[in-house]
Amino acid sequence: KAGVTQTPRYLIKTRGQQVTLSCSPISGHRSVSWYQQTPGQGLQFLFEYFSETQRNKGNFPGRFSGRQFSNSRSEMNVSTLELGDSALYLCASSLGTGDNEQFFGPGTRLTVL
Amino acid sequence: SQQGEEDPQALSIQEGENATMNCSYKTSINNLQWYRQNSGRGLVHLILIRSNEREKHSGRLRVTLDTSKKSSSLLITASRAADTASYFCATDAYLSNAGNMLTFGGGTRLMVKP
Numbered sequence: 001k002a003g004v005t006q007t008p009r010y011l012i013k014t015r016g017q018q019v020t021l022s023c024s025p026i027s028g029h030r031s032v033s034w035y036q037q038t039p040g041q042g043l044q045f046l047f048e049y050f051s052e053t054q055r056n057k058g059n060f061p062g063r064f065s066g067r068q069f070s071n072s073r074s075e076m077n078v079s080t081l082e083l084g085d086s087a088l089y090l091c092a093s094s095l096g097t098g099d100n101e102q103f104f105g106p107g108t109r110l111t112v113l
Numbered sequence: 114s115q116q117g118e119e120d121p122q123a124l125s126i127q128e129g130e131n132a133t134m135n136c137s138y139k140t141s142i143n144n145l146q147w148y149r150q151n152s153g154r155g156l157v158h159l160i161l162i163r164s165n166e167r168e169k170h171s172g173r174l175r176v177t178l179d180t181s182k183k184s185s186s187l188l189i190t191a192s193r194a195a196d197t198a199s200y201f202c203a204t205d206a207y208l209s210n211a212g213n214m215l216t217f218g219g220g221t222r223l224m225v226k227p
Binding site for chain 2: 102
């Protein structure tokens with residue numbers, strides 16, 4: 001099976017802009033989760049989508065949003081970018097039925113100038 | 114916020130030696146997972162151990178879990194230079210909606226010298 005794919009791999013934006021990141025899960029996986037990784041805060045959970053519905057949400061402001069399509073592909077959007085949003089954004093897919101492994105994509109590295 | 118701490122934060126060993134990393138967490142868990150990350154790339158899933166399991170093996174990896182102490186350890190035997198990476202533990206707490214929400218530790222940076 002193909003792994004989790006994320007596009008784009010790198011992005012450079014300026015403050016105030018918005019950005020959309022995409023994630024395609026492993027075939028058959030219905031859950032997609034998003035994580036932010038920064039040197040200061042480490043890996044932090046953003047949100048999880050399952051069957052096109054947001055099932056769980058982390059402690060991030062409303063500028064961070066996401067959605068999931070019927071084919072389980074997911075997008076996350078960050079509006080009004082701030083310098084602190086510079087990070088590696090990772091998505092993970094899993095079967096979504098509770099107790100199972102999450103498989104991560106290569107990440108999108110976002111730099112906000 | 115992070116679930117717990119990993120110890121040590123950095124570890125440097127010679128090829129062929131064993132490497133042990135520890136992870137502590139704070140709340141009850143459904144399972145605990147270990148991941149490897151090379152130089153800011155994606156996370157590679159290594160092993161999952163469920164809360165009712167005490168030990169698990171996968172190749173040169175051995176993971177233990179002590180739920181009474183809320184701690185886990187990852188042992189890499191006969192290390193190789195290619196094992197150089199950051200290692201993270203992540204806890205998956207039981208959620209009533211059966212959702213997935215991993216909480217990561219700060220990671221251990223392992224360097225294996227040839």
